[in-house]
Amino acid sequence: RLGALQQVVKDLFYTETATRQLADLLLDIEREAGVIRATTFRDRIGLGRKRSIQLLEHFDRLGLTRRFGNERKIRPDSALATATEFR
Numbered sequence: 001r002l003g004a005l006q007q008v009v010k011d012l013f014y015t016e017t018a019t020r021q022l023a024d025l026l027l028d029i030e031r032e033a034g035v036i037r038a039t040t041f042r043d044r045i046g047l048g049r050k051r052s053i054q055l056l057e058h059f060d061r062l063g064l065t066r067r068f069g070n071e072r073k074i075r076p077d078s079a080l081a082t083a084t085e086f087r
Helices: 016-033 038-045 049-062 079-085
Strands: 005-009 012-015 065-068 071-074
Touching: 005 016, 005 049, 012 016, 016 038, 016 049, 016 071, 016 079, 038 049, 049 065, 049 071
Parallel strands: none
Antiparallel strands: 005 012, 065 071
8 A cells, every 4th residue: 555565466565676676687687688588587586487477477567578479678668677777
């Protein structure tokens, strides 16, 4: 209710700080590899495939990423991408 948490799925919530850290990680992955793959993201965050996909889909809904088949790219028009790059 206070807006301190973001609901990823019904039973999963992340703080604003954790969400920004994950967004930074996605930006790093794309800078390094050119695209974001679920397996790369999963390995970097150290969680299982299910949680990784849930998080990636959350960032799709937020507008940070856009899915193309099995890969994702950062949307250059995303306010979240701009905010994390210039912090």
